[in-house]
Amino acid sequence: EDKVVQSPLSLVVHEGDTVTLNCSYEVTNFRSLLWYKQEKKAPTFLFMLTSSGIEKKSGRLSSILDKKELSSILNITATQTGDSAIYLCAVEARGAQKLVFGQGTRLTINP
């Protein structure tokens, strides 16, 4: 059974700090790994990482896929209070018509 584990489950830091969120997975025939940000309602898409695109960056956010270690990290530098959210990691297997999500990391940025 495909499985995604995120750590830590919860993280509280001060504004301006840098944070690293972790995601490890076990999936048969891996195709892609995705990161989402969920503030209050709908999760919004951040990054998709595949074998042909193992590193993505957008502003203060960046993500790397380590296919050897079956894991990914999401880095946020110079955090702001608006970064407070639940960050979700999900994986997709080839031939599967679904995403399997981890438990999420609840990130709180204090001013």
Place this chain on the structure above:
Amino acid sequence: SQTIHQWPATLVQPVGSPLSLECTVEGTSNPNLYWYRQAAGRGLQLLFYSVGIGQISSEVPQNLSASRPQDRQFILSSKKLLLSDSGFYLCAWSPGPYNSPLHFGNGTRLTVT
């Protein structure tokens, strides 16, 4: 552009009552459609997905069911709600055949009392 609508936004229902949550997608055809549930502060659990009209795959055995009567309409139902059905229900769509990335609706917060 594509949009997804989900309603109602919140719902409070007594145990044993029926449930119907509806989701529609605009601006695309033959999307893959999904129902996820999220317990408080946790990740998303896939309940059902559909790759076409009348085609429903169930991931978790329970007292919920799903139907896709039209190409861009996905309905989540229950005949009798349980307390454990409380949660945040999210509908999502993606272009087939591969489903990433998913685009989510704003969700329905269901409280069963």
